[in-house]
Structures are given as structure tokens and as C-alpha cells.
Amino acid sequence: MNILVVNPNSTVAMTRKIVAAAQKAAGTGVTITGATASGTPASIEGHYDEAMSVPGLLACVENAEAQGVDGIVVACFDDPGIGACREIATGPVLGLCEAAVKAASMLATSFTVVTTLPRSVPVIERLVHGYGLSHQCRRVRSAQIPVLALEDPGSNARDKVRAEILRAVEEDRCEAVVLGCAGMADLAQWLSAETGVPVIDGVGVATRMVEALVACGLKTSKINGYSRPNTK
Amino acid sequence: MNILVVNPNSTVAMTRKIVAAAQKAAGTGVTITGATASGTPASIEGHYDEAMSVPGLLACVENAEAQGVDGIVVACFDDPGIGACREIATGPVLGLCEAAVKAASMLATSFTVVTTLPRSVPVIERLVHGYGLSHQCRRVRSAQIPVLALEDPGSNARDKVRAEILRAVEEDRCEAVVLGCAGMADLAQWLSAETGVPVIDGVGVATRMVEALVACGLKTSKINGYSRPNTK
Amino acid sequence: MNILVVNPNSTVAMTRKIVAAAQKAAGTGVTITGATASGTPASIEGHYDEAMSVPGLLACVENAEAQGVDGIVVACFDDPGIGACREIATGPVLGLCEAAVKAASMLATSFTVVTTLPRSVPVIERLVHGYGLSHQCRRVRSAQIPVLALEDPGSNARDKVRAEILRAVEEDRCEAVVLGCAGMADLAQWLSAETGVPVIDGVGVATRMVEALVACGLKTSKINGYSRPNTK
Amino acid sequence: MNILVVNPNSTVAMTRKIVAAAQKAAGTGVTITGATASGTPASIEGHYDEAMSVPGLLACVENAEAQGVDGIVVACFDDPGIGACREIATGPVLGLCEAAVKAASMLATSFTVVTTLPRSVPVIERLVHGYGLSHQCRRVRSAQIPVLALEDPGSNARDKVRAEILRAVEEDRCEAVVLGCAGMADLAQWLSAETGVPVIDGVGVATRMVEALVACGLKTSKINGYSRPNTK
Amino acid sequence: MNILVVNPNSTVAMTRKIVAAAQKAAGTGVTITGATASGTPASIEGHYDEAMSVPGLLACVENAEAQGVDGIVVACFDDPGIGACREIATGPVLGLCEAAVKAASMLATSFTVVTTLPRSVPVIERLVHGYGLSHQCRRVRSAQIPVLALEDPGSNARDKVRAEILRAVEEDRCEAVVLGCAGMADLAQWLSAETGVPVIDGVGVATRMVEALVACGLKTSKINGYSRPNTK
Amino acid sequence: MNILVVNPNSTVAMTRKIVAAAQKAAGTGVTITGATASGTPASIEGHYDEAMSVPGLLACVENAEAQGVDGIVVACFDDPGIGACREIATGPVLGLCEAAVKAASMLATSFTVVTTLPRSVPVIERLVHGYGLSHQCRRVRSAQIPVLALEDPGSNARDKVRAEILRAVEEDRCEAVVLGCAGMADLAQWLSAETGVPVIDGVGVATRMVEALVACGLKTSKINGYSRPNTK
Structure with missing residues (x-):
């Protein structure tokens, strides 16, 4: 295949x-x-x-x-x-969004999406609305990082994503987190271990x-x- | 301006x-x-x-x-x-869709959209859903005509649109009709006169x-x- | 006309x-x-x-x-x-509500309504729900002022509205603000200048x-x- | 009390x-x-x-x-x-509408409302939408009778309501029928016996x-x- | 009967x-x-x-x-x-949930549900969504108590429920509170008196x-x- | 695995x-x-x-x-x-329902579910509503067959399912069909070939x-x- x-x-x-x-x-x-x-x-x-x-x-x-x-x-x-x-x-x-939020909806009663920039939040909210999963999506959040910062080993992008996930768990009472950017594909396992919440990467x-x-x-x-x- | x-x-x-x-x-x-x-x-x-x-x-x-x-x-x-x-x-x-369906929602309690081809129906349904007006939209219908037939004076496109509007009024119990293609912009007045239902063209x-x-x-x-x- | x-x-x-x-x-x-x-x-x-x-x-x-x-x-x-x-x-x-929230939905992906009294909040929420725009409306807020305070030059009504708009931008992450009372019609321009967010008055x-x-x-x-x- | x-x-x-x-x-x-x-x-x-x-x-x-x-x-x-x-x-x-449709939603998975005139259909549809029961309401239908015909023993209003209920059961696959006019309050029992479907009167x-x-x-x-x- | x-x-x-x-x-x-x-x-x-x-x-x-x-x-x-x-x-x-939330929706424009454990929150959210009342339900909250603590006179369960109701009124701007557990059936009157908000018990x-x-x-x-x- | x-x-x-x-x-x-x-x-x-x-x-x-x-x-x-x-x-x-309707939503803009008995229709409608896919589900239909007829080689169950799919394509304008019973798992390929529409079996x-x-x-x-x- x-x-x-x-x-x-x-x-x-x-x-x-x-x-x-x-x-x-x-x-x-x-x-x-x-x-x-x-x-x-x-x-x-x-x-x-x-x-x-x-x-x-x-x-x-x-x-x-x-x-x-x-x-x-x-x-x-x-x-x-x-x-x-x-x-x-x-x-x-x-x-990635359709796959990841539909997967999240199968694994938890609710989820939060963590993306990069605030400008992407409404884009993703509209997608989630179109996929019919607004009632399971607690919130779409941004870690306030440009996409390409995820490609820069010297940036603190990973830490900002981790911090935003911890805020999501605390404030949104979500049961899972969806990573809202393809550039986070290599972080899911590490973030899940660090935060104790299932973290879903859309690429996989x-x-x-x-x-x-x-x-x-x-x-x-x-x-x-x-x-x-x-x-x- | x-x-x-x-x-x-x-x-x-x-x-x-x-x-x-x-x-x-x-x-x-x-x-x-x-x-x-x-x-x-x-x-x-x-x-x-x-x-x-x-x-x-x-x-x-x-x-x-x-x-x-x-x-x-x-x-x-x-x-x-x-x-x-x-x-x-x-x-x-x-x-045109956003403008026309929001206008229709101000003039009637419900409306039907009449577009050209069946393939455009789900595209427009998704737009209407995104604009939050699914509850006022009785149906999105197609007159089964290619877009460019509207540019061909020899085609029977106009008649097909008129026939579809009459079906919409009869079957959908709609109170207004939205023309679902920019190429119908010159037909609104004629269609409204022919069918007795308010017909809304998105361009204007x-x-x-x-x-x-x-x-x-x-x-x-x-x-x-x-x-x-x-x-x- | x-x-x-x-x-x-x-x-x-x-x-x-x-x-x-x-x-x-x-x-x-x-x-x-x-x-x-x-x-x-x-x-x-x-x-x-x-x-x-x-x-x-x-x-x-x-x-x-x-x-x-x-x-x-x-x-x-x-x-x-x-x-x-x-x-x-x-x-x-x-x-005014229908016009203003439909206008807001054309200019921003989300908006907050700022009205006068808390008792008007559920009235407006129900209207927005009926107009199908709940998914774009972040929140309906009140500035905690009686309607007629807006007619009293000696009241601090204007300042309270401005303060509420600033809270809306901060807390709701809204991209535009709709003024939820006809008595605010003369404030839109000043409030927009003061707060840096598009402020929409329903009368105009x-x-x-x-x-x-x-x-x-x-x-x-x-x-x-x-x-x-x-x-x- | x-x-x-x-x-x-x-x-x-x-x-x-x-x-x-x-x-x-x-x-x-x-x-x-x-x-x-x-x-x-x-x-x-x-x-x-x-x-x-x-x-x-x-x-x-x-x-x-x-x-x-x-x-x-x-x-x-x-x-x-x-x-x-x-x-x-x-x-x-x-x-009556709120009471009757909420009752219907407790007795059947779906219902149809049968009202008097076509002009009342969108009024009731909007109410049902506001009460959150659109997903259980198959359709709002009218029997094409003026309200006061129900007060006229010589009219065929009762028969028209019965006929509309039978159409509702056949076409809408509804499991219950709500009478959409206070003037039908005395007909519920008779209509239920005639049609074999639970018929709900809002007054009671x-x-x-x-x-x-x-x-x-x-x-x-x-x-x-x-x-x-x-x-x- | x-x-x-x-x-x-x-x-x-x-x-x-x-x-x-x-x-x-x-x-x-x-x-x-x-x-x-x-x-x-x-x-x-x-x-x-x-x-x-x-x-x-x-x-x-x-x-x-x-x-x-x-x-x-x-x-x-x-x-x-x-x-x-x-x-x-x-x-x-x-x-109890269907009865109580439908009652609440008749008495107030919005309500919050206060239940026992966090694990019950998504269960109730899904019920409320199914009953079509998400738009009137401000939030489903838990008082963080096991169900059977309500049967233990020595527990502080009652106080925790009261505290959660007060938080609901303050934070959710709800106009009524629904008790989200049959074990709270004897508390409604006391809680309403203590908090000043209508408190609805599902059993009654x-x-x-x-x-x-x-x-x-x-x-x-x-x-x-x-x-x-x-x-x- | x-x-x-x-x-x-x-x-x-x-x-x-x-x-x-x-x-x-x-x-x-x-x-x-x-x-x-x-x-x-x-x-x-x-x-x-x-x-x-x-x-x-x-x-x-x-x-x-x-x-x-x-x-x-x-x-x-x-x-x-x-x-x-x-x-x-x-x-x-x-x-099966969650898997199949979410799959269908990825392959077509709309789908119809064909199940066995009329009594299962509202059960499935409620599931689809809960999964947030009502807007893509044209209709839930029944082929009017008991579940176990699918196990009886002498029954005409298969033909009834095929006929119902053809009605769905014609009347519902759906783009895909979901088989609404585990007992139809062996029919998907045959039904798809017979009807020319993608037919989705939930088991696989x-x-x-x-x-x-x-x-x-x-x-x-x-x-x-x-x-x-x-x-x-």
C-alpha cells in the first residue's frame, strides 16, 4: 500500500x-x-x-x-x-485536524487543541465546528509560538507547548490534548510523558x-x- | 467609495x-x-x-x-x-453566499438555495452550516445546469432555474429563494416576477x-x- | 428612499x-x-x-x-x-441586534456583545442563538449600567462601557465588540479609538x-x- | 393551589x-x-x-x-x-408549546406538531428550535384551517386535523403528535383513538x-x- | 395512581x-x-x-x-x-436529569448542574446535550465528593455542595442550580435557603x-x- | 497486537x-x-x-x-x-456506529445509514447526533428486516437491503451508505458493486x-x- x-x-x-x-x-x-x-x-x-x-x-x-x-x-x-x-x-x-480530533473523540469525552499562534485558533475552531465536535472540544489554545520556532532547536517552543498543555488540563478540565500543528509531530510522546495526559499527534x-x-x-x-x- | x-x-x-x-x-x-x-x-x-x-x-x-x-x-x-x-x-x-443567505434570513423565515450542478450542493450546504443558518435553509437544490450554460443564450438554463424555483416553493415550503451562482445575477428580477417568490441575487x-x-x-x-x- | x-x-x-x-x-x-x-x-x-x-x-x-x-x-x-x-x-x-451581530460575523471570526444590565444578557443570548451565531459570539457581557444612565452626561456610563470592552478583549479573546444598546449609538467611534478593537453600533x-x-x-x-x- | x-x-x-x-x-x-x-x-x-x-x-x-x-x-x-x-x-x-413539546420528548423519540395555518408553522419551528428540541421534531405541519374554525361545529376542521395527523404518521415517521393550537384542546382523546398515535394537547x-x-x-x-x- | x-x-x-x-x-x-x-x-x-x-x-x-x-x-x-x-x-x-433540566429550563434562562464526582461531569454533559439544553446549561460542576458521602452524616458533603453552588452563582452567572445526584434529594430546600438561588432536586x-x-x-x-x- | x-x-x-x-x-x-x-x-x-x-x-x-x-x-x-x-x-x-459514520464523514460529504428494523432508526439517529454528524447524515433508514433474517440464507434480507440502498441514493441524494447492523458485515462489497455507491461496513x-x-x-x-x- x-x-x-x-x-x-x-x-x-x-x-x-x-x-x-x-x-x-x-x-x-x-x-x-x-x-x-x-x-x-x-x-x-x-x-x-x-x-x-x-x-x-x-x-x-x-x-x-x-x-x-x-x-x-x-x-x-x-x-x-x-x-x-x-x-x-x-x-x-x-x-491532520480531522484525523486528530476524530481520534480524540474516540479516546476521551473531551479534548483541548494546543496550536502555535493565536491567529490559528479561529481557523481550527471553525474546522472543529464543521467536523461536528465542538461539544467535545473544550478549547483551542495557542502556545504563542511561530510555526518555524518548532524547527529551531534553540527556541523554547517545546517548553511553551508543555506549559500550555498543563494550563489546558488545569483550566479546561480536558481529558486529552490534540497537538494543533504538524511541526509538533515529534513531541507527542515526550509531552504525554511530561504532562500525564494523552497527547495526540495528527500525523501518525x-x-x-x-x-x-x-x-x-x-x-x-x-x-x-x-x-x-x-x-x- | x-x-x-x-x-x-x-x-x-x-x-x-x-x-x-x-x-x-x-x-x-x-x-x-x-x-x-x-x-x-x-x-x-x-x-x-x-x-x-x-x-x-x-x-x-x-x-x-x-x-x-x-x-x-x-x-x-x-x-x-x-x-x-x-x-x-x-x-x-x-x-455572495454569505451576503445572500444573511439577507434572506432578514426577509423570510426560511429560504431555499437554487444552484447550478448537484456537485455544488454540498459545498453550499457546508457554507450555510458555517454561517449558522441551517435552521432557516429548507434545502439547497440544483437546476442541473453547468455554470457556463448561463452564458449561452441558446441554452434552456433560465427555464430550468425557473422550474427548480417552482419545485422549491411547492416541495420545500420556502418563503424566499436565493440564487446560488453569480452567473444568475441578471435573472433575479425576471425569476421573481415569474414565480411570485422573492428571489435574491448575491451580487447586488x-x-x-x-x-x-x-x-x-x-x-x-x-x-x-x-x-x-x-x-x- | x-x-x-x-x-x-x-x-x-x-x-x-x-x-x-x-x-x-x-x-x-x-x-x-x-x-x-x-x-x-x-x-x-x-x-x-x-x-x-x-x-x-x-x-x-x-x-x-x-x-x-x-x-x-x-x-x-x-x-x-x-x-x-x-x-x-x-x-x-x-x-439592531440582528443587524449588528450579522455585520460583526462578516468582519471578525468572533465577537463579544457589551450591553447595559445583567438582566439583558440572557435576552441577547437567546437572540444570538436564534440568529445562528452562537458559535461566533464569545460572550454577552453587561457594563452594569441602567439604559438611561447613557443619557446622563454626569454618569460614568461611558467609562464603564469602555472598561467592559477592555475586559472582553482580554478575557474573551474576541476580535470585535458589538454595542448591545441603542443608547450607545454615539459611542462607537470613541470606544473603538480608545480600545483598539472594531466596535459596532447597531443603529448605523x-x-x-x-x-x-x-x-x-x-x-x-x-x-x-x-x-x-x-x-x- | x-x-x-x-x-x-x-x-x-x-x-x-x-x-x-x-x-x-x-x-x-x-x-x-x-x-x-x-x-x-x-x-x-x-x-x-x-x-x-x-x-x-x-x-x-x-x-x-x-x-x-x-x-x-x-x-x-x-x-x-x-x-x-x-x-x-x-x-x-x-x-402550551413549551409544555407540550417537552412532554412529547419524554414519551417518544420523535414527534410532529400539527397546527392550524401555514403562517404559524415558522413561528412554532422557531419556538421548538429555541427549546432545543429540533432534533426530536420531525416536522411542523398545518391542517390549513383558521383557528376559529375549531369553534365552529359546522366546519370540517376536526376532520382536517385528523387527516393531517394520519399524513404525519405516514410521511414523517413520527411517534407522537402534538396539537399546535389551544383550540384543539378538546380533540386530543378523540384524535388519539382515531389515529392510534399518542396525541398531546398542550393545555392539559x-x-x-x-x-x-x-x-x-x-x-x-x-x-x-x-x-x-x-x-x- | x-x-x-x-x-x-x-x-x-x-x-x-x-x-x-x-x-x-x-x-x-x-x-x-x-x-x-x-x-x-x-x-x-x-x-x-x-x-x-x-x-x-x-x-x-x-x-x-x-x-x-x-x-x-x-x-x-x-x-x-x-x-x-x-x-x-x-x-x-x-x-432525574431529564426531569430536572427540563424543569430548570422553564424557571430560569440558564442553570448550572452540581454533581458529586468529576467523572460524572461528562456523563451529565452528554445527557444535557442529548436533551437539547446545552444552550441553557452554563456548566456541569462537581463538588468533589463520592456519592455515598452524602449518606454519611459525619462527612462535610453538604458543605461542599453549598460551596460549589455559591461558586456556580458567582462564576457561571447561572440563574438556577440543578442538584446532579439522587442522594442530594433532601438538601434542595436547605441549599436554596442558604444560597438564595432556586435549587432543583430531580426526585421531586x-x-x-x-x-x-x-x-x-x-x-x-x-x-x-x-x-x-x-x-x- | x-x-x-x-x-x-x-x-x-x-x-x-x-x-x-x-x-x-x-x-x-x-x-x-x-x-x-x-x-x-x-x-x-x-x-x-x-x-x-x-x-x-x-x-x-x-x-x-x-x-x-x-x-x-x-x-x-x-x-x-x-x-x-x-x-x-x-x-x-x-x-460500529461511531467508527462507520466517522469513516463515512471522511469519504463523502453526506451519507445515509441503512439498518434493519424501524425501531432501530431513532437509536441510531441519537447516536449520530451525539457523534456530531447529524449535518452529514441524510437519513437513517430501515430495510424492514429482523436482524436474524440476515443469518437465514433463505430470507430475502439481502435484496431488501439492496433495494433500500437504491432508494437512499435516489431520495436522499447521499454520497455513501453505512450498513447499520453487524449482521451485514459480509454484504458491503456485494452491495457496493450492485448499487454503485460506496458502502461502509462498521466491523472492518x-x-x-x-x-x-x-x-x-x-x-x-x-x-x-x-x-x-x-x-x-
Whole structure:
């Protein structure tokens, strides 16, 4: 089984981290192919960055489809271009937010999302509302760090995320925490150990859930909503 | 007051019709500038077309911002890239769906949306859900016509839209009808006369509502969600 | 175009302030006619005052309809008698709450409403829920001031409203603030300057939105919900 | 225990029927006092009638409060002025819609409301939405009869209601039916026998529920929302 | 009229308290029969206890049905097995949570639930969501006491509940408080006097509401959802 | 990895079919252990059957936990006792409905559930509402067949399910169909081929999703809601 894991931003170091997390999660016999969208912003911080990342993302998906990929992970927590990807994909397509919050809803009665910047909070709130899980989401919080600080070993980004998780447990009475940025993919295990709360990383969960859907023979429906783009 | 009305698809004939509708609706002292996004699909039929229209749309917005525009109408009923436009805009930004369904909710206790193709139905349902108006929206229907058939005088597109409105009134018990495509902008008056139900075109309403917000001195909030894109 | 702006309470000083705000917002060629409902409470603080204001309000609307008014603003944030007004009106009818929260939802991803007394908070929460915007409304707050304190230059009402807005920005993480009382119509600009957050006054927005609907040729639907009252 | 049952419209024949239904439902030791609001419409068909009935209704409530009533039923399915009544009442206050749909939600997983005229359908839909029971309400239907036809023995109103209930069971797959007009109070038992589906009349249920709340020592909360009207 | 009040847990002392509260609330001519489910947990603290209490609860209901009971109260705030009870019951069946929160929603615009342990909070939140009253429920709080501490006169459980109610009034701005455990049935009056806020006990309300439904001739619908269990 | 797949009803033939479906879906290195709850109804048709199946189901889970199982599938579409199972389980626990509708929501913009008997329709509607997916669920339909007819090769159950799916596609405009009974686990592929719409079986999806969560190192949160049952 071949799964494409696309990083919609153009930071290759982040792709490497993401692909490592996907490979760690993937089952036997699954080949993970990483891709970095080109011509896209270095990080996705808000609606504009998200929109500018989509054509590059779609090019990666089209390329992979031409080579016969079985399923696709869009490795960004803002779930950019998911509907568009689903139209051109044959197999299942998942973004990190959808995968992670649906997983969280299976493991705990409530969860909090911890993301990077305050500007991403309403983006994620709207996604969670659309996925129908507002009643299980205690709050979307930001650790007040730029996305790329997570790539900088000298920054205190990890500590800020840990501190925000501890605040979430204390103030939100949440039972699980979802990491709200693909760049946190390598931190889940450490953060869970440090805080004592289940911490969910979207990269691993999305990869393995796409694998699950493919293994069950399921594909993206081609009736109406996600049917292939019309030729004009 | 200067209002930009952008057609996110690349069909210039459609832009002409849209600009005419905007100009007809605009108040005294308002200058409407039309723009056609370039490098975008000829029509927006589904998520993929929508995503591919956004960079071209944003270029038009950036260009208008540089020239000091006061408000912006994104003249497509799928409300593409609205969040992204709001990040780079100073004044208010409205898409057709948001403007039209909010207007409909002020004029009737319920409404039905009539759009072009079945594939656009779930796109619009999701928008209406996000705008919080599902409880007033009886149904989103399609007249089973491609968008560009509305540009073809020889097609029976107009009749199909009229027939679908009559079905909506009969079957949905709706009190108003929202036209779910920018290409129907010139039909609202005729359809209303033919069917006896208030018919709402998004182009006029969006234009005049942006004008209303500008006239009240209101601008897009620059706190968090729609703050200007970060430089990396 | 003639727009009636009715103050449903009987305090003429408040009508004057409201009409001034409406006139400031209205476009070229729009005549604003102010009216004060008679035999109604001096201020509308809660459900009882609201109910007692409606027959006087409806009399003003009937009178204006007889003279051929094009649209109507009910200048109270509790949106009293809107459905009843819509039944007897030909043109569009808007209350301040509906206009202001729908405007806020177009300018920011979230907003907080700041009203006068704690007793008005649940009234407004119920309205916002009915308009489908609970998911964008962070909180409805009160500045703990009686409505008529806003008419008393010697009171510290203005300062209390400003302080409450600052608390809203800090505690609610809202991106815009809606003023939850018609008596605050003259404060929006000052409060916005003082607090750095977009502050939305319902009087101006409702006036200009009614104008927008009228300009687009839209009227209140006469099918079912808002059809003219039955003769018995 | 003294319970006031107010008919907000001015048709005394209807009050008689309502009081009979209330008395039939009331427990031992409960005195039902009927009242007909004066100066109000002969029937309540839509928002305007509803609004015009409220001052007369409130006068009845004030009068009863002065005499020490324990609880109040507002005997109209549009639940007019309930919030206002609660502000001036000491004991519990219930309208027919709230009582009946909450009762229905306890007896069946879903229900349909059958009311008189199409114009009342959206009024009731909005109430049900406000009471949080949209997910259990299959549909609000009208039997296409004016309210006062129910008072005319020569009309076929009863048969039309029966026919509509049968359609509801067939088409809506509902498990119970709520009668959506106080004027149907005498029909519940007959309709239930004729149709084989539980049929709920709001007058009986509201009366006995108010009695239940009073018996438990519960009164309308006087904190904020329903606190007594402010003196100006 | 005969009403069964079943305590689904096996603590007889709690049954005694519950039956006393039910008898105090019941009207003239109503016989309350208490029952303690056997083979069930000593207290219901969470999903597992709840599930393990249901077969014993259903046995009590079957036994009472055989003897011709008119209505049933399931005296636990987690509303265990309500759907199952409704299938085998002829008359109405109510759990404490459904009865109490629906009563609260009639007496105040908002309420807070105060329960025993933190683990019960999400159970109750899910119930309130299912009953459609999330928008009136400010918060579900726990007083951090085990259920059986309420049976221990030497514990400080009562004081902890009182303190939590005071925090609810202060922090949640609620207008009423619902006691979230059957074991608090004897505290409502004292707590209301101590805190000045209406305090609602589910036992009394559920008993008297079942009585109300029975008195109105209403039974559990036997169409689909609550029809009698199929024989295999 | 060891996954327990429990059939909560006592029909061993059904367990065999379920285990086969689970094994077909499971990844390399996953051992599926089937279990049939004992002392439970032969099929789960409604709330009563569901409740009576839970203690037997919990016994199977406890037994498996003692032997160190990694994750658990509760193989019934009514999701019986899921919260209770999660309290006593260490790893993830999924019911068929939750798994299948969340999967469907990832593959199509809307879906319809086709179950066996009309009495199960409201049970599933309530589950879907609780999972937050009502807005994507077009309808829950029944094929009007008893559960055990699916075990009878001589019945026309399969044909009735196929016919109901075709009606769903036609009338509901759904883009995918979820099979609403564990006994349909062997039909998904055939039904999908016959109807041309993606058909989702919960057994396979739940198994592979539990596997996904386990593979990501995720366990059921032990904070509050799903913490281990208290010892009394």
C-alpha cells in the first residue's frame, strides 16, 4: 500500500519530521512517500498562507495519483484544500485536524487543541465546528509560538507547548490534548510523558487512519461532492 | 467609495454581467471596479475549481488594496478564499453566499438555495452550516445546469432555474429563494416576477452590504483571525 | 428612499441620538424619519419592557406604512416585535441586534456583545442563538449600567462601557465588540479609538443594511411567516 | 393551589374550552381560574396577533398576581409573552408549546406538531428550535384551517386535523403528535383513538406541569433574566 | 395512581431518602412505591456503574408493570436505561436529569448542574446535550465528593455542595442550580435557603412530572423507538 | 497486537461472520480474538436488548483485559456500553456506529445509514447526533428486516437491503451508505458493486481504526470520564 504524505508548506525540514512520524505510525507493507509542496509559504499561519499552499499541494496529489497512490495525508493542521484533494484523489484523503480530533473523540469525552499562534485558533475552531465536535472540544489554545520556532532547536517552543498543555488540563478540565500543528509531530510522546495526559499527534493518526480506510477497500465517493473536476 | 468586485473565474463575459449587477445595486458615489482573476478555471464547479481560483483572486485583491480600495466583493457563490482575502484587505470583504443567505434570513423565515450542478450542493450546504443558518435553509437544490450554460443564450438554463424555483416553493415550503451562482445575477428580477417568490441575487446584495459596512466606518478586524499574513 | 427609524421606548432624547446616528450612516438620497413609540416604557430593560413597547412600535410602523415608507429600523437591541413588524411592513425590517451581530460575523471570526444590565444578557443570548451565531459570539457581557444612565452626561456610563470592552478583549479573546444598546449609538467611534478593537453600533449598521436591501429591490416575503395579519 | 389559565385572545368560547381542559387535567386541591385577555385579537394567527395579545395577557397576570396565584398557564401554542409573564410572576409560567413539546420528548423519540395555518408553522419551528428540541421534531405541519374554525361545529376542521395527523404518521415517521393550537384542546382523546398515535394537547400538560413545579416548591428565578421589571 | 420510584443502585438508605422526597412531592391520591435494584453497584459513579445497574433496574420495572403501575421514576441523575425502561413500560418513564433540566429550563434562562464526582461531569454533559439544553446549561460542576458521602452524616458533603453552588452563582452567572445526584434529594430546600438561588432536586420534579403525564392520560408511545422488545 | 472483537448478542453464527470481517480488515501482525457475550439477547433490536447485552459484553472485555488485549471492537451498530467498556479498558474501544459514520464523514460529504428494523432508526439517529454528524447524515433508514433474517440464507434480507440502498441514493441524494447492523458485515462489497455507491461496513472499519489508534500508541484517557470504576 502506498500512502502519500504531503507537507503543503515549503519547509523541507518539516517534511522530514512529518515523514518520520508517518513512517513510525504506518503498518507493515505500507510505503510512505513524502512530498513538499513547492511555491508555497514556508509555514501555514492563517487563511492566506493556507490558500497559497493549495495549488502546490494539489500538484503533489495529482502527481501521486498519476503514479497510483492508495491514500493521501495532507500534513497540516489547518486541513488546507481537503475537498479539492478529495475531488482529484481516488483513495481516501485526510488532513491532520480531522484525523486528530476524530481520534480524540474516540479516546476521551473531551479534548483541548494546543496550536502555535493565536491567529490559528479561529481557523481550527471553525474546522472543529464543521467536523461536528465542538461539544467535545473544550478549547483551542495557542502556545504563542511561530510555526518555524518548532524547527529551531534553540527556541523554547517545546517548553511553551508543555506549559500550555498543563494550563489546558488545569483550566479546561480536558481529558486529552490534540497537538494543533504538524511541526509538533515529534513531541507527542515526550509531552504525554511530561504532562500525564494523552497527547495526540495528527500525523501518525492521519496516516494510520488513511491506511485503515484503504485496507477496508474504501475510496473517496465520486458521487456529487467529491466527484472529479469537470472539464470545461 | 471604491468597491472591487472580483470574479474568481476567468470568464470575462461573466465578469461583465456581475459588474453590471453590482453597478445597478450600488449607491450614489460608489465606484465599482470589476476584475477577472487570471489563470483560474473558466467556471467554479466544486472544491477543486474553487481552490484553483484563489491565488488569482488574491492577486486581484492585493492589486486593489495597493490602489486603496474601500471594500471587496468576491463574486462567486462558493465564497472562495474569503478568509484569505480578509487577511490582506483593509475594508470589508463579502462573498455572495454569505451576503445572500444573511439577507434572506432578514426577509423570510426560511429560504431555499437554487444552484447550478448537484456537485455544488454540498459545498453550499457546508457554507450555510458555517454561517449558522441551517435552521432557516429548507434545502439547497440544483437546476442541473453547468455554470457556463448561463452564458449561452441558446441554452434552456433560465427555464430550468425557473422550474427548480417552482419545485422549491411547492416541495420545500420556502418563503424566499436565493440564487446560488453569480452567473444568475441578471435573472433575479425576471425569476421573481415569474414565480411570485422573492428571489435574491448575491451580487447586488453583497455589493450593497459591503457599501453599508464601509459607510458605517467598519473594517475587517485585524485582531488574530484576519490579521495580516505573517512575514516569514 | 424613505427609512423609518423607530425608537420603541418613549424617551425622546434617545430617539434624537438614534436618528442622528442613522442619518450619519444613511446614503445619499435616503430620508430618515425618526419616531418615538408612545405609551411605552422609558427604557427597555428585559422581557416585560420589551413586550410593553411593541404595540406602540407597531402603531409607528402602521403609520409609516400608510405614508409609503421603504424600509424600517427598530432601534432597540432586544429586537422587539420584529416578526410582527415584518407582517405589517412592505419593505425590509431590521432590529439592531440582528443587524449588528450579522455585520460583526462578516468582519471578525468572533465577537463579544457589551450591553447595559445583567438582566439583558440572557435576552441577547437567546437572540444570538436564534440568529445562528452562537458559535461566533464569545460572550454577552453587561457594563452594569441602567439604559438611561447613557443619557446622563454626569454618569460614568461611558467609562464603564469602555472598561467592559477592555475586559472582553482580554478575557474573551474576541476580535470585535458589538454595542448591545441603542443608547450607545454615539459611542462607537470613541470606544473603538480608545480600545483598539472594531466596535459596532447597531443603529448605523441596521439603517444602512435596510437601505441595502431596499436598493436591491428586496421586500419582506409575504409567503406564510411574514404574510399580512389575517382579518378575523 | 391556584393556577391561572389565561387565554391571550379575546374569544370567550375558546377560554371556556381551555378552562374545561385545564380543570380535567388538574389534580385534587387545585383551583383553575380562567381569564380572557381583553382588547386582544379574536385569534392568534402569526406574529402580529401574538404581539397584540401580550399587553392584555400581562394585565391578566398582574391581576392574578395581586390576588396571590401560585402558577400560570398561557393558553396559546405560540407561547406569547412568556418571558414578560415570568418577570412579573412569582410562581412558574408555562406556554402550551413549551409544555407540550417537552412532554412529547419524554414519551417518544420523535414527534410532529400539527397546527392550524401555514403562517404559524415558522413561528412554532422557531419556538421548538429555541427549546432545543429540533432534533426530536420531525416536522411542523398545518391542517390549513383558521383557528376559529375549531369553534365552529359546522366546519370540517376536526376532520382536517385528523387527516393531517394520519399524513404525519405516514410521511414523517413520527411517534407522537402534538396539537399546535389551544383550540384543539378538546380533540386530543378523540384524535388519539382515531389515529392510534399518542396525541398531546398542550393545555392539559401545561396545567399539570405548572402544578408539578408549584408542588415541588419551585418558583420562577428572580436572578437576572426573569427578575422583576425595573422601575424607571 | 401508582408510581414506581426505583433506585438503580443497591443502597437501601438512599432508596429511603428518595422515596421520602417522592412522597413529599406527590399529589393527593398518588401511591409511591419504592424499589431498590438488586445486584447493582452501591452507587452509580460513571458509565460502568450505570451499565451494571440497568438489568436490576429493568427487573424492578418489569415487576411493577406486572402489577399495573401507572408511571415510573428512575431515581438516578445519570438517567440509566431510560430507553429500555420505556420499551417495557406502559406509562411514562422519567429519569432525574431529564426531569430536572427540563424543569430548570422553564424557571430560569440558564442553570448550572452540581454533581458529586468529576467523572460524572461528562456523563451529565452528554445527557444535557442529548436533551437539547446545552444552550441553557452554563456548566456541569462537581463538588468533589463520592456519592455515598452524602449518606454519611459525619462527612462535610453538604458543605461542599453549598460551596460549589455559591461558586456556580458567582462564576457561571447561572440563574438556577440543578442538584446532579439522587442522594442530594433532601438538601434542595436547605441549599436554596442558604444560597438564595432556586435549587432543583430531580426526585421531586420527576415524580410530579410523571404524575402530570399520567393525569393527562399520556403513555409512552409504542410506535418504533419505544415499542415493546421483540421476541426472538 | 491483539484486538478483541466482541459480539454483544448471543448468536454465535453472527460472531463467526463478524470475526471473519474483522480478520479480513486487520493488518499484518494483528491477532483478532472473537467473543460472544453470554446470557444476552439473540439479537439487539432496540434499547432493551441493548441494555441486556451490556453486562455480558463487559464480562468479555474484563476477561480480555486480564489477558492483555490492546484494543476492543464492540461489534454492534447500537454501540452498547461503549462508555462502560472504555472505563475498564486500557486501550481504545470502538463501536460500529461511531467508527462507520466517522469513516463515512471522511469519504463523502453526506451519507445515509441503512439498518434493519424501524425501531432501530431513532437509536441510531441519537447516536449520530451525539457523534456530531447529524449535518452529514441524510437519513437513517430501515430495510424492514429482523436482524436474524440476515443469518437465514433463505430470507430475502439481502435484496431488501439492496433495494433500500437504491432508494437512499435516489431520495436522499447521499454520497455513501453505512450498513447499520453487524449482521451485514459480509454484504458491503456485494452491495457496493450492485448499487454503485460506496458502502461502509462498521466491523472492518472499527477493527482497523482500533488498530490505527493502538499503533499510534494511543490509549483510552483515564482522566475523569473514562477513568477506572471506583471501588465502593
